[in-house]
Amino acid sequence: MKAIIIFNAVISILFTLCYAYQFFYLFVGLLKGEQKFKAVREHKFAAVISARNERDVIGQLISSIKSQNYPKDKLDVFVIADNCTDDTAQVAREAGAIVYERFNKVQVGKGYALDWLFKIIDRDHKDAGYEGYMIFDADNILDVNYVSEMNKVFDNGYDILTSYRNSKNFDSNWISAAYSLWFLREARYLNNSRMQLGTSCAISGTGFLVGANVIEGNGGWIHHLLTEDIEFTCDSVSKGMKIGYASKAVLYDEQPTKFSQSYTQRLRWAKGFYQVFANYGGKLLKGVLKGSFSCLDMFMTVMPAMLLTLLSVLINVVAIPVAIATDAPETAILVQALIQTLVNFYGLFFILGLLTAITEWDQIHCVWYKKVLYLFTFPVFMLSYVPIAIIALFKKVEWKPIKHSVVRTLDEVRSNEAA
Template identity: 60%
Template sequence: MLSFINNFNFVIFILFTVCYSYQIIYAFVALFKKPKELTPKKLHKYAVITAARNESAVIGELIKSIKNQKYPSELVDIFVIADNCTDNTAEVARKAGAIVYERNNKELVGKGYALDFIFKTIATQYSDANYEGYFIFDADNLLDENYIAEMNKMFDSGYRILTSYRNSKNYDSNWISAGYSLWFLREAKYLNNPRMLLNTSCAVSGTGFLVHSDIINKNEGWKYHLLTEDIEFSIDSVINGETIGYCGNAKIYDEQPCTFEQSWNQRLRWSKGFYQVFGKYGLSLVKTTFQKHCFSAYDMFMTITPAIFVTLTSILFNLSCLIYGIFSLTASPKIIPTTLGAILISFFNFYIVLYAFGLLTTITEWDQINSTPFKKILYTFTFPVFIFTYIPISIVALFKKIEWTPINHTVVKSIEEVR
């Protein structure tokens, strides 16, 4: 029995190590390999798209940061879709200089449906505008003044889908906002950046990305309507042979939740969305991995694979052995310390790995994080705790019916304040 417990935990450890060891290689690539400097041959014409629901507090600053871009204004049109709003989002956006459409549909609710609406509207009413690409932002975003110019360099080099460096407006609000922020900074620096450097595909993360008009036209709008439409779009693009690029010099800032209730609801939706994407595209990713020898498909498969199930299996197995050891008269007295030790070691190992990634990200992105030195260090210790809270969230997401709900944004800052 003791031998079986030890062997089981060893197999779980090896399984995780084998499946995710490539991300350690990613970290070394990010540290030691630098992207090439690009000079665009053409300044392309773009439309900026934002789906906004009751975002009157923040939409004005987003539009202001777009209008202040160091890129020819005649090549950038700003569209806002005020989606099922009950406030004056549309009025604020029009006053700030955006082209605004209002949508009221209580049946088809969610960002994906709003995007599909505005893309189809542009296709019929602005067909002569000849937009070559579409930027997609959330209403709480702020753009660095060189954002579009930097993305244009990568777009001009041939990438048809691009994502960017995602930073936060409110990193130091508390350990929750810092947890989000570190995760997105790590994703940009140590996942998407090395993917791009190794010529594999990146993944779009929620907001701050650019899509070629040919892809939108081919799809006849925006066809992604699962709870995590961003990762669904990424997965479908990889399966269809697209390589998503990354531009580290294009920086956006967005607002992170500060309350655990708001964070719980948002990540509950994300977890459910990942299950949906896994169910819909998991088999296709496996086929693409082996039939086309596509590492990007494997990478995306590992991104959406519910690895939490392996963790839960390990925890439940060891807890069962612990309970057996406590209540069974015939059990070996060594079962209790063995299983307790296995549980503690598992949590310790995960904590150390997560802390290491959080610390590495904090050190390398130190100047990009808008916070005090004390908080920067403090939140490296709470980062693993933030990730551990995904365990109960992932369990609840398995059984609970979840619908798309908006996140209330209240952090009103200008780009000058957060930069």
Template identity: 55%
Template sequence: MLDQILSQVTFVDAFNIGVFLAFTICYVYQFFYIFTVLTRKPPKQEAKKNHRYAVMISARNEIAVIGDLIHSIRMQNYPQELIDIFVIADNCTDDTASVARSAGATDVFERFNKDYIGKGYALDFGYKRIQQRYADRGYEAYFVFDADNVLDVNYFREMNKVYDGGAVASTSYRNSKNYGSNWISAGYAVWFLREAKYLSQARLTLNTSCAISGTGFFIAAEVLEKHGGWKWHLLTEDIEFSAQTIIDGKRISYCPTAMLYDEQPITFKDSWNQRFRWAKGFYQVFAHYSWKLLKGIFTNKKGARFACYDMLMTIAPAMLLTIITIGFNGTIVALALLGYMSAGSMIVSSLSSMFFCLFNYCLFMFILGALTTFTEWNNIHSTTGKKIKYLFTFPFFMLTYIPIALVALFKKAKWKPISHTISVDVEEMSKASQK
């Protein structure tokens, strides 16, 4: 009997250790990313000339915020004659289109399509309208923003340096305009700040490829021309584009000095719906592109192989390892309590493994959140008290991804609009970022 119990405990321990080692081996390189950011400065670029850009903004019932974004673009420290703003009023039931026109949009394209719903379809619609009406203006790249964004006054000047340096696409520094609303918005903000600082900046410094993330990026005109428009229509069209670009051996850049402010959800319902769609979208991208990325690790040109691995780890359903570990150990405990397996040390081993898994996840997230908060302290527009307070809620925000990832495995996802209502003073935001 003792030998049987020891054998069972060894099997449980071996499983848990195996999962832990697999996760560590796959993602240990991201610790080197942190070391790189803390010890090396990102490369600086200067532009030899100013380039001509088109801005595409997909907006659905964004009457409260669309004016702020257009105003922040119109006050850029960059020649206004080189920026044209196009708003795609996508299935709107309010006056977003007229507000955008009054705010200074070059043109507004109204789209009504209940069959093909999603940002990717709206961007493709807008791109084709621009080609039909403004092809003679010779846009060299296309910027994409969400309607709730606002930009630092030097955003285009800084991004122009990256495009002038030869980048086919680039993301930017994603800040938050409502960090202090509550623990949910702060959780988002810290995650995106961490993504900008400790993923994108490290990739830039090490000369590998970044990934575009939702908003605040440009794509060279030649890329969209090659693909015949915006042809990425999965639920996370940004990650899909990134995966395809990296598979093609191209490098997505990053500009740490171009700051964008994004509005984050403040209700758990909106947050659940948004992150559920993201989780489902990541599963879709993994299903469509994981094999090509795996092949690219061995077949792409030498400088692009690690980017394939990095993107594969980005889209891999790593959260499922946590779910599997908890589920496995929970099953062992249940079987032991029901008498199907020997109890005692078996229960202790499984319960300790479940605790170890959750505790280490929370601890790791706390360390990441604290590191991000303190290094980006001056860029976070909130009180000292809230910055400290939300250090401790960040791990719990990240824990909520576990049920989201689980539900996303089985439930279908649809685009659901999220209300944006926070209007900000663009001048004050820009002044604050310069302090």
């Protein structure tokens, strides 16, 4: 039983050593303001949207792109209606997008759809002179200054950029609120801090910009794992590229509201992280050995840390009945260690949620008491990730679309706190 106590101490020390730098990120996010950029010129961009049966929401996204405070002749909208069985293509065309329909039941997923479209753009729109591509999901809507803010940072030499990811439906329930807090925390306390410190940021799902030179250099969109965003991030960082962050470019995203949807999505994310770690862990480690902090950061990001947490909990859960059965004197210590692990987990994520809610209070669009209430359920949501991470180890996971149905204008999203 003493071996279990030593094991618990080793796990605690490992976590501290591996993730201490992210606590430093917290202080940077708290103490340092946002960076300001100015653009010398306005670049020409194409907004790219991969959509599957998204007729309910895609029109609002295209409208928000068309309403940007940016020259109309320097911003086009492309939609891939990917394996659609509804009238997404027609709705997108009527909203003013250039639409291509793709039907491929073998190469399924956003990565394949993007690669297919980039090849079509190279074929049919080669003379358009696009300098960068902004990639969105169909359920997004954009602040009116989104493109101009992305342009400012792009003009300052960043070939890959991510943006501030907010949510359309924080107020729906504890599940959507947990997602929202996590993405707001990523924006403020990870990507913002990375940008301040001059290291590379990370792409998260949607709302990012890729320079045309990067797409050309890669030979299209070559990332097809279950989490193509983090795969693209790790691939780029391992090649020595630096990903920037435009803190004032605000995007609103729809979050799942049902646990079944959340389970399916996070199962894919967990499996995808394992795939990325298996494929890029070695490359990142080589970068770490060459002195790249960005590679170290991404290595720690994709390393399956949840498994260490689960391993610690499982060993203690198994050890406690054995200790009781053998009347071991360490029984009380083991019970205390298990409880302490769970309390520490809850406390850590409560603090992360609290810091995020305090600093991003005005960006969270719902009534005040929901902002407070969902702080207490946020750690529970994160704890539910642990069994999902284990299931993902053994279960075959395929990409599946998640139905989006929250139709809100920016004014409606921002008026929620007054409800």
